Amino acid sequence: MKALMMGNEAIARGAYEANCKIISSYPGTPSTEIVESISVYEGVYAEWAPNEKVALEVAAGACIAGIRSLTTMKHVGVNVAADPLFNMTYEGVNAGLVIVSADDPGIHSSQNEQDNRIYASHAKMPLLEPTSSQECKDMIVEAYEISERFNTPVLFRTTTRVSHSKGIVHFQEDLAVEEKFRTYKKNKLDRLLLPAISRKRHLEIEANLLDIQAYSNSYPLNVIEYSSPEIGIVTSGISYQYVKEVFGDTVSVLKLGMSYPFPDEKAKEFAAWAKTIYVVEEGEPFIETSLKAMGIACTGKEIIPVCGELNPEIIRKAITREEFDCYEGVQVPPRPPRLCAGCGYLGLYSAVKQHRDIIAAGDIGCYTLGGTEPIKALDTVLCMGASISMATGMQRTQDFKPMGKKVFAFIGDSTFFHSGMTGLLNAVYNKTPIVICILDNRSTSMTGNQENPGTGRTLQGSTSEVIRIEDIVLALGIKPDNLRILDPTNLQETQQCVDTAKHSTEPFVIISRHPCELLKSKAEPTKKYIIDNVTCVNCKKCTMLGCSAIKIVDRQIMIDPLDCKGCSICQQVCPYDSIKEA
Amino acid sequence: MTAATSIILAGVGGKGVITVTNVLSQGLVALGYDVKVSEVHGMSQRGGSVHAQVRFGDKIYSPLIEMGTADYIVGFDQIEALRWGSFLKQEGRMLVNLAELNEDTYKGKYEDNFSRYKHVTYVEGTAIAKETGNVRNENFVMLGALLQALGFEFDVWKSTMEKYIKKQYQEDSILSLLRGMREQRVAREKETVYEL
Structure with missing residues (x-):
């Protein structure tokens, strides 16, 4: 049968068909829907982990114990998981392990536009890049075969336009998933990454990469589409679709479904055929560098931008210098995303803004919008969890060059669980007198109201322990006198609390608790x-x-x-x- | 092989752009077309500009529409229609909801800009939705106008609506869709084509 599926839904379908049973992830745009989609299939265990490092390690444990596993994350999430990612190549897998990195060129909803294909070559694991929803499904199945055949994790890289575009996917509806598991052998020394073992493993990995490269040359989705030899285009991912849109079948195309290890023989074959070669890839010159290192003359980033997303018109203009006639654009006011009416953050930011002597370190979530017009309450946003640790560093500068300022950190509940707890521990342990505002809206809101350890419900809908943030904060050493819990829609209380916190000489925590507006029923509010x-x-x-x-x-x-x-x-x-x- | 048809649907978060995009694309699949849809999820859901791109035909490659090639731009209000204006092809059609833009930032400032496009249909989407009993149904009025412009018959879409719209909203929504189709038919008869 066929269905219209988002790339992310197709990945979920493919993983299910491949008998992947254990999925652990942290939500992050544009990856979130993969886990949400797979969690409803029969017979799988899917969980939200508190962060990407934990998620990858859970998946690593599952595959080593003999069951195919999956972890999915946004591109910057891979940075958080980089430690287990790099070491998993050394550790090897038992059953297959696939790591999905959903990159965000164009920065639709992220802090940067890093190109995570480079992680594959750096961590020495094979890289697959689907170009459509259908390939998302089909290639995940292949990814597990590759993972097990070569005893390696596989990096499966999508981008926003692959993950969030919908296309028709053909699949077998009543497919009986073949339930086969691998046995686990206890005390297999390979799994202990001690220096003597890792040195041996490194040699094996290098030899293995040559085997995978040979496979890459014969991999069916590394394919030459022969046409006129005048122009040859090497491409991968969504860029392939743009190339076909612009040129149809008038140029020859080398389409790379597996761009690392680089299929060198395939590239030579293509170079022998095509007279002029262009490389069309989003982000970094990843394929281009491999071609140039082989001495194959090609044009890539000279004409195709590194920054931003590609689209058909950029490619058309770069290669053919043609473009369509367009109506002249009309400048209309931008309508950026805003905090919802009734959001508790509005009250807290209103109270903080009255103090010109507060430096506000922000974090990642809806509350990042508190840095934009007209709220403008935040001074910095770096990465998940950084608010607390950056606040600590900024507060410490006051010992050397006093600015008469107090530093506040603003972090959401889910972000606190993700990577705020260690920052808080550090501030308490080293006695840095910052104020940490935990914006507890009982949800992981920006990515679409996912569950988290504080909500008392799991991804698959069962009830769980409600992890109380106040208990964690006290356990990490905040004194009970230095902890306040408030409802930010009560402005007087909030203002008094901010004032008290500002004058504290010890680390101080404010838990600003008000449920996310999006969690409430759509019924009309009782008053307006x-x-x-x-x-x-x-x-x-x-x-x-x-x-x-x-x-x-x-x-x-x-x-x-x-x-x-x-x-x-x-x-x-x-x-x-x-x-x-x- | 028929050429691809490209449609941009543009509005703001919470106005039902994603809902009608879903109905439209599922209906096109049911009609046997190859379909690709591009949406962006994430921060765009927080009240800011939201748009979706839908392409259908015998074989579709790119989910993204190239500038100057869109056959239709469906603006859920005047501002969002204009934002995507340069994507419309010369012979393409703008379908614009006459939304109540009473805020000072917008009021009276942008209405004149539509004369630059050759084919424009104004749809009283907000007013019609109010008449049908639910002001939030302007998205379905706009979908109706689009389906009529595309030359589709109502029957296929009735069943698609029944499949993808929650039961309690179906009656209102389908009525709004029908009213939108009729509106486009009437508008077409009295249309002025601007000479460029």
Whole structure:
């Protein structure tokens, strides 16, 4: 049968068909839907791990114990998991292990646009790059075969346009998945990465790579599509689709489904046929460097940009210098994403913003939007968990060059579980007097309200322990006097709390607890607010909250009744008592 | 081999762009076309601009539409339609919902820009959705207008709607879709083609 599937759904289908039984991941755009999709198949165990390192290690344990496993993550998540990733090549697998890296060229929802294909060559593991939803399904099945045949983890790299585009996938609906597992041999010394063993393993890995390269030359998805020899294009991933869109069957194409180890014989064969060779790849010159190292003349990053996403028009313009006639664009105001009306973060940021002497280190989540107009409460955002550790470093500079500033960290509940706990431990242990605001909205919201250790529910819907953030914080050494738990929609309490925390000489934690608006039912809120335009003097205090329900119509501030959630934060900031319950 | 048809659907988060994209693409699959859809998930769900690209035909390669090649741009409001204007091909058609853009940032500032496009259909999507009893159904009015412009018959889409829209919303939604189809038929009859 056939179905329209997102690349991520097709990966899930493929993993299921390949008898992958154990899946552990941390959510991250654009990878999240793989795990959500596979979790509903019969007979699989899928979990949300607190971070990518844990997830990869869980998958590593499962494959070594003899069951095919999968871990999926966004490109920057692979950085978190880099330690087990690099070592798993040395460790080897038993049953197959596939690591999906969903890269985000164009930076739709990330901090950077790193090209994770380079991890494959660096960590010495085979790399597969699907070009469509159908290939996502088919190649995952092959990835497990390759993993087991060559005793290596396989890096399966998608991009936003592969993961999130939908295409038709043909599959066998009533397929009986063949349940075969590998036996586990205890005390097999290979699994202990001690120096003597790792030295031996390194030699084996290098020899193995030559075998995989030979396989790569015969791999059916490393394929030459012969056409006119005038122009030859080497490409992989979604770029293949763009090349076919622009050129159809008028040029010859070397399509690389497996670009590491590099299929050198295939490349030579192509170079002997095509007169002029272009390399069309998104991101870094990964394929291009391999071709040039072999002495094959080609044009790549000279004309194809390293930065941003590719698309058909970039490729057309670069190679043919042609473009379609377009209507002249109209400059319209940008509509960036904003915090939801009623979001608890609005109250906390409002209270913090009143203090010009607070430096605010942000983190990764919806609350990162607190750094944008009109809230502008955050000074830095680096990576998952960095708010607390960066705050520590910034606070320490006050001993040397006092700026009269206090440093606050802002981190969400899921991000705290992911990699905030060690930063907090460090601050307590080394007595750095920072303030850590844990924005506990009871959900992993930005990626679509996934479960996390604090929610008391697992990915597959069963109830679990509710891990209490206050208990963790106290266990990590925060004194009970230096811990406050508040509801950020109560502005007076929040302001007092921020003031107390600012003057603390010891590490201080504020748990700002208010459930995510998106978790609430779609039923109309029980109360709404309106602005009395007779007494309103347009001071704009309420508009500075960043609430998306507050709008300016005919030069008057109004609250859109369709959007208002009745949180009352705006009513509390209004100095003229002009905001009232409707 | 028939050429690919390319459609951009553009709106803001929460207005149902993704829902109608799903109905449209599933219906096209049911009709036997090759279909590719491009959406971006993640931060775009937080009230900002949201768009989807749908392409169908005998064989589709790229999920992304090239500038100057879109056959249709379906704007859930005037601002989002204009944002994608340069993707429309010269003979392509804009279908624009006349949304109530009363905020000062938008009001009265952009309406005049549509005269540059050769084929524009204005759809009273918001007003019609209100009449059908649910203001949130403007997305289905726009889908109806698009399906009519594409020359499709209602019957196929009724069954697709029944399959992909929750039962309690079906009646309103299907009514809105029908009204959108009718609106496009009427608009087509009294249309002015701007000479470029």
